[in-house]
Amino acid sequence: MDIALETVCYVIHQARELVADLAPLEDEPGRHAPDDAVREDVADEDGPEAREGGEFEELKEFIDSLSEDEQAELVALAWIGRGTYTAEDWDEAVEVAREEHPRRVAKYLLGQPLLADELEEGLAEMGLSCEDVE
Numbered sequence: 001m002d003i004a005l006e007t008v009c010y011v012i013h014q015a016r017e018l019v020a021d022l023a024p025l026e027d028e029p030g031r032h033a034p035d036d037a038v039r040e041d042v043a044d045e046d047g048p049e050a051r052e053g054g055e056f057e058e059l060k061e062f063i064d065s066l067s068e069d070e071q072a073e074l075v076a077l078a079w080i081g082r083g084t085y086t087a088e089d090w091d092e093a094v095e096v097a098r099e100e101h102p103r104r105v106a107k108y109l110l111g112q113p114l115l116a117d118e119l120e121e122g123l124a125e126m127g128l129s130c131e132d133v134e
Contacts, residue, residue: 001073002069002073003066003073003074005130005132006133008130009130011062011063011109011119012119013116014055017055018056056110060106060110063106069098072095073094073097074119075105075108075109076090076096077118078109078115079097079118080121081117081118081119081123081125082122087125087126090126
């Protein structure tokens, strides 16, 4: 893994901050709103994308500023954390990420609701942790 552990941990921290800032859903556990099937077509005015110039934009710009190799490794790490690939499949995951996501990596990653957890789990699969960062 060539991407710096500090870089991954920064993305994890910022992604957690974005999720923490979102307004909680007012819904009963186990129940779904009647319009759930249509909700993805409606702009999310309270979502992180709505905060122009805010934390979302800052993290998006940070990810966009990474090299193509670093971006591909960040995607691969999230996939490993999700269970799509294993740590042993690292080279293949990076290559597929490079092929499938040559542009708009930040938008893809920030669209993942469990990004921080997936990256953290990916690090764990690689034998790394943000606790190793000073």
